[in-house]
Amino acid sequence: MSERLITEADIDAIALGAAVLGTGGGGDPHVGSLIAKRLIRLHGPVRMIDVDELGDDDFVVPIGGIGAPSVSVERIQAESELLAALRAIEGATRRVPTAVMPIEVGGGNSMLPIAAAALAGLPVVDGDAMGRAFPEAQMVTFHLAGYGPGTTVLVDHHGNEVVSRPVDGAWSERLARAATVEMGGAATMIDYAYGGAVVRECAIPATLTAAKRIGAILLGRGAGGVELRDDEKIDALCAELGGVRLFDGKVADLQRQxxxxxxxxxxxxxxxxxDRGDRFRLDFQNEMLLARRDGELAAVTPDLISVLDLATGQPITTEALRYGARVAVVAMPCHEKWRTPVGLDNAGPAHFGYDVEWQPVEDLARRRIERKEAA
Incomplete structure (x- = not known):
């Protein structure tokens, strides 16, 4: 198989695409891209390997940020946290990492594994454990397959290291969240570090490649190298992802804490x-989770809901959303693993306390079109 390298020139496209897949969460893509670019510049390109290239003896370490995205923008992650986390997991497990991977393909959390790979001289796996971003630590495909979080590591910019062995994914979230709050609301985390066989079983493959393809569209590069105008990018993105353009609007009210x-x-x-004359509501917990048009369900977790700048198509994270912004809301089907009963139990609307039934976003969109045509 030919070697694939992630260079500094690739970072902007991957970060943009991951921010779309991150549905508003997963950390700030701009901050993450600056870290990744700097470390690639200093240490050289990062080798990217496919999920199915992993051997049984590999030890794959998912690394990323945990906490409130609003905090991560104000308190930039220190590069020293990445090496500290890798050293801590090696010391706690007595296994040497042979590759890193994103735990989620969120904006910043797609960049930190690439940065860590450059810093440590390791390859990064082209895959993740969500196919999007989710707000809670147990919302990963490892958990869906029945695997626990294993040894988990949290580090912060003060030099604190917390190593724990939670009994299951729910306890991993509770313990890590409490520690993260005490660390100031943001930390670097490693969990679900497993051998290559488990990662091959559980990981959603080729999500960094997908992010790069999405990012290329938002940078104006369409299929076959066709140059896209700004007003063509959102529709091209929906076509690429099998997505739906739900609403064009202006932010009239915003509550965030x-x-x-x-x-x-x-x-x-x-x-x-x-869409003039209609109203649209988005509810979020780090990520966009519920969308309603004039009170009627338009899309809901675990399907992906992303907010894009109406003029440029650039993704807007939950912490960057502003009053008066003119935006387009798009939604895409989630990976099939989240549409199973166990997937919906762990990341469906009921888990977040929403009193709605999950319905596939493509079905909701089709029924709305049918009603509109019949009117």
Whole structure:
């Protein structure tokens, strides 16, 4: 298999695409990309390997940030945290990492594994454990397959290291979230570090490649190298992902606060263009989780809901959303693993306390079109 390298020139596209897949969460893509670019510049390109290239003897370490995205923008992750986390997991497990991977393909959390790989001279796996970003530590495909979090590591910029062995994914979230709050609301985390056989079984493959392809569209490079205008990017993105353009609007009200280690809130949109006269609401907990048009369900977790700048198509994270912003809301089907009963139990609307039934976003969109045509 030919060697694939992630260079400094690749970072912007991967970060942009991951921010779309991150549905508003997963950390700030700009901050993460600056860290990754700097470390690639200093240490050279990062080798990217496919999930199915992993051998049984490999020890794959998912590394990323945990906490409220609003905090991570203000308290930039120190590069020393990445090496400290890798040293801590090696010391606690007595296994030497042979590769790193994203735990989620969120904006910043797609960049930190690449940065860690450059710093440590390790390859990064082209895959993750969500196919998007989720706010809680147990919302990973390892957990869906029945695997526990194993030895977990938290480090912060003060030099604190917390090593724990939670009994299951739910306890991993509870313990890590409490420690993260005490660490100031953001930390570097390693969990679900497993051998190559388990990663091959559980990981969602090729998500960094998908992010790069999405990012290329947002940078104006369409299929076959066709140059895209800004007003073509959102529709091209939906076509690429099998997505739906749910609403074009202006942010008319925004409630957002850091609570319990999460950025929580809701945004109210007033329609513009063809959607003038309608209203749209987005509820989020780090990530966009629920979308309603005039009170009617438009999309809901675990399907992906992303907010894009209406003029440029650039993804907007929950902490960057602002009053008056003109945005497009798009939604995409989640990976099939999240549409199973165990997937919906762990990341469906009921888990977050929403009194709605999950329905596939493509079905919701089709029924709305049918009603509109019948009117």
């Amino acid at each position: 850091v609570e319990g280690g999460f950025t929580r809130g809701a945004a109210e949109l007033e329609g513009v263009g063809d």
